[in-house]
Amino acid sequence: MTRLLIVGPQGSGKGTQGIRIAQAFGVPAVSTGDVFRGAVADGSELGQQVKAIIEAGDLVSDELTSAVVRDRLSQQDAAGGFLLDGYPRNVAQVMHLDEFLEGRDEELDAVIELVVPRDESIARIARRAAEQGRSDDTEEGIANRLAIYERETAPILEVYRTRDIVDRIDGVGSLDEITDRIIAALEARGLGRTAAA
Numbered sequence: 001m002t003r004l005l006i007v008g009p010q011g012s013g014k015g016t017q018g019i020r021i022a023q024a025f026g027v028p029a030v031s032t033g034d035v036f037r038g039a040v041a042d043g044s045e046l047g048q049q050v051k052a053i054i055e056a057g058d059l060v061s062d063e064l065t066s067a068v069v070r071d072r073l074s075q076q077d078a079a080g081g082f083l084l085d086g087y088p089r090n091v092a093q094v095m096h097l098d099e100f101l102e103g104r105d106e107e108l109d110a111v112i113e114l115v116v117p118r119d120e121s122i123a124r125i126a127r128r129a130a131e132q133g134r135s136d137d138t139e140e141g142i143a144n145r146l147a148i149y150e151r152e153t154a155p156i157l158e159v160y161r162t163r164d165i166v167d168r169i170d171g172v173g174s175l176d177e178i179t180d181r182i183i184a185a186l187e188a189r190g191l192g193r194t195a196a197a
């Protein structure tokens, strides 16, 4: 049973590393950004509600986002643990998640903080924009998301640091090097990979 959160600025590689780490630990990766993008692509009611917000690089409301996460974590595959990517993204969402997990007598085991210098993350987002054409990877969208990260998301790390569950990981290097660093830090906490990994 491993419950993880990965945090990092846009372009830090948290989505890619999140999937790798989730696989290694045999838990589902739950990315709120992916859930919202999927809903927009499907044209579902949720998608219609969040499309303009995502394109501007703003945050979807805490209530809606937290409801989406509660639903997802209530599915059977998340009963044995999960890796959250992109949620919580502000201190209010930390409190929503705490309340939800407390209700299940659970807590986060570790928070992976991916540290990438600002120039490097901007360069990576620009590359992704060229390759994938994400609709929020415009110049304004990127600047807005980085500003929101500094203002709203970085403070959640301070909350988790007081609980001694944050591992700061250097996010510069090859994909394999970074994955190995994260796994080493989690193993040092006594968190184990699954045999299948």
Ligand code: AMP
Residues within 6 Å of the ligand: 010, 032, 033, 034, 036, 053, 054, 055, 057, 058, 059, 060, 061, 062, 065, 085, 086, 087, 088, 089, 093, 136, 145
């Ligand atoms: P991401 O893929 O994590 O960069 O998320 C893409 C977009 O989805 C963000 O810019 C927000 O508009 C929205 N989003 C993702 N996670 C959250 C969250 N926890 N709270 C509010 N909005 C979110």
